[in-house]
Amino acid sequence: MGDHMPIQKAGPRGTGGVPGTARRSVLLTGASGVVGRALLPRLRDFDVICLVHRSPVCGPNVTTVPGDITRPMLGLAERAYAELAAKVDAVIHCAAVTDFNRAGSLEATNITGTEHVTAFAAAAAAKPVLYHVSTAFVHTTADGDRGRTAAGYAASKAAAEQVVRSSGVPHVILRPSVVIGDSDTGEIAAFQGLHRVVAGLFGGIVPMIPFGPGWPIDFVPADVVADSIACLVENRVSEGEFWISAGEAALSLAEGVAVVVEFARGLGVRIDMPRFVPPDMFDRLIGPVFLDALPEKIRRNILRMLEFFTIYLQSGQIKPSSLDQLAALGARPLPDQCESLRNSVRYWAVQNGYAQADTERAA
Numbered sequence: 001m002g003d004h005m006p007i008q009k010a011g012p013r014g015t016g017g018v019p020g021t022a023r024r025s026v027l028l029t030g031a032s033g034v035v036g037r038a039l040l041p042r043l044r045d046f047d048v049i050c051l052v053h054r055s056p057v058c059g060p061n062v063t064t065v066p067g068d069i070t071r072p073m074l075g076l077a078e079r080a081y082a083e084l085a086a087k088v089d090a091v092i093h094c095a096a097v098t099d100f101n102r103a104g105s106l107e108a109t110n111i112t113g114t115e116h117v118t119a120f121a122a123a124a125a126a127k128p129v130l131y132h133v134s135t136a137f138v139h140t141t142a143d144g145d146r147g148r149t150a151a152g153y154a155a156s157k158a159a160a161e162q163v164v165r166s167s168g169v170p171h172v173i174l175r176p177s178v179v180i181g182d183s184d185t186g187e188i189a190a191f192q193g194l195h196r197v198v199a200g201l202f203g204g205i206v207p208m209i210p211f212g213p214g215w216p217i218d219f220v221p222a223d224v225v226a227d228s229i230a231c232l233v234e235n236r237v238s239e240g241e242f243w244i245s246a247g248e249a250a251l252s253l254a255e256g257v258a259v260v261v262e263f264a265r266g267l268g269v270r271i272d273m274p275r276f277v278p279p280d281m282f283d284r285l286i287g288p289v290f291l292d293a294l295p296e297k298i299r300r301n302i303l304r305m306l307e308f309f310t311i312y313l314q315s316g317q318i319k320p321s322s323l324d325q326l327a328a329l330g331a332r333p334l335p336d337q338c339e340s341l342r343n344s345v346r347y348w349a350v351q352n353g354y355a356q357a358d359t360e361r362a363a
Contacts (some may be wrong), residue, residue, distance in 0.1 A: 007237050007329070023047055025087045026233065027128075029069055029117060030094030031057045034179050035133055037189035038226035039092065045234070049088065051095075069095050069113035074120055081120075089126040090233050093117045094133045096157070110156040111163065118167035129170045129238045131229060134161050136177040136218065136245045136319050137312065170238045176225045177245035177319060178312055183221035183335040186347025193308040194219060195348050200305050201260050201271060202349075205298050208275045208290075210282030211309055213254035215316040218246045221340045224332060228323070231331040247321025251337050259341045267349065267356050 025047040030036040032055035040048065040059050050057050051067040051074060058064075065084060068075035076084065095117075096110050114132070121130040138161060140154035164171050181188035188195075200206045228244045251259075257274060264271045277286060291299050327333055 007235075007240060007325070024089050025049060026090045026092060027051060027084065027088045027120075028092045028094065029113075030096060030133075031062075032189065033094055033096075034189045034192065034222055035176065035225055035229070036094045038182070038222035039094070039229060042223075042226040042230040043233075046090075049084065053095075069116050070108045072116060074116055081123075085120065085124040088124050088128055090128045090131065091117065091121050091124075092131045092133070092229060092233065096133070096160075107156060110153075111159045114160040114163045118164055118169055118171075121169040121171075122167065127170065129172060129233075129236070130164060130167075131172045131174060131233060132161070132164045133174050133176065133229070136175040136243055138175060172232055172237055172239060173241040174229055174232070175241065175243045175245070176220060177243075178217075178219040179222050179225055180219045180340065181221065181344040181347050182223045183340040184223075184343060186343035186345070188222055188344070188347065191348060191351075193304075193312070195344075196301070197305050197308060198260055198345055198348055199352070200301060201257065201274070202264050202269055202354075204271060205302060206274050206305065207272070208277050208282070208286070209253070209257070209309070210277050210279045210287070210306070211253055212278075212316060213252060213276040215253045216246075216250035216318055217253050217256045217312065218250040218319045219337075219341070220244055220246060221335065221344075224323075224334060228326045228331045231326060231329045235329045237329070242322040242326060243320045244323070244326075245319040245321045246334060246337060247319050247323070249321075249334055249337060250318065251341070255338070256341060259338050260345055263342055263345050263349075267354055269354075 023046065026043060027049050028036060028039065028043070029051050031040060031048075031050035031052060036050075037057075040050075040057065040062065044059075044061055046061065048059065048062045050062055050064045051069065052064045053066075053068050056064065065076070065080070073081045074084075093114065095113060118130060121128055135154065135157050137154055138157045140151055161173055164173060178194055179188075179192065180186075180194055197206070225244050228242070232242065254276065261271055261273050291302065294302065323331070323334055
């Protein structure tokens with residue numbers, strides 16, 4: 001599934017646009033985030049210049065430049081901006097606010113920040129391709145009150161895509177699905193919404209799920225996302241939109257929940273399989289009574305989980321996927337989804353005090 005248009009490649013350039021095979025320089029924003037952290041080791045054959053705002057990053061091929069994408073000229077002095085623009089022949093823009101509830105930051109970072117990054121790409125001497133990391137849920141809309149804040153996030157990412165498309169710079173738009181930990185180790189730079197659902201299941205506060213058990217839950221390991229992006233940069237792909245998503249290979253919600261429940265039981269955690277109830281029944285009959293009877297903290301956690309499910313399940317829609325097209329460029333195929341999810345759950349469990357999860361892996 002997905003758009004299989006011919007892949008357009010830029011001409012060969014070395015650093016600073018000199019033809020040849022010289023080592024290339026890439027500007028990376030959002031290097032401390034989930035996708036950025038996974039990208040750093042994958043970009044080992046590039047000189048990576050990371051624009052860092054708060055969180056430091058390091059690596060043998062990494063240099064950092066303090067900056068801020070929400071400010072004009074990336075928050076740099078004029079000379080530093082010009083020097084950076086003279087070095088770079090590709091830009092990977094990962095920096096984004098993904099917290100649904102940070103309304104003001106969404107616009108400043110996701111939209112205005114993207115305007116400043118595209119302006120930099122337009123000013124750079126080598127006319128670099130801008131690889132813009134968006135989201136596979138860019139077309140999400142709210143379902144009544146539920147999902148309204150998350151829809152605001154999607155709208156900010158849609159606006160950012162439009163900024164990129166209208167900028168006139170060569171660009172590639174990347175739409176990763178829900179990003180989980182590394183497919184093998186489960187490691188991730190920061191726990192995400194899916195990990196909150198795992199925490200709820202482990203804690204026994206999810207007795208029912210108001211969605212269809214057969215609805216697909218689309219997620220992709222961070223290393224697969226990083227490899228897909230790196231392959232596009234390595235192959236100098238200069239246009240197109242690529243969906244980094246499981247698509248037809250996505251697990252059903254019931255399959256994903258079963259992986260978590262079985263793993264928890266293997267650790268000795270007493271946990272029941274949640275009941276799946278029709279969404280309209282939950283909203284009309286069960287939800288008001290069930291939620292009102294809960295302590296405030298638990299109710300808040302459940303509402304956040306419902307928000308996550310509402311946006312990322314989207315009534316059983318299967319996402320387009322470009323992974324087959326990317327595999328033709330040398331990107332790795334999607335690993336076994338159950339095993340990837342299990343490894344992410346294991347990493348979360350170890351980090352949250354379930355020491356026996358580490359023993360379980362060794363066994």
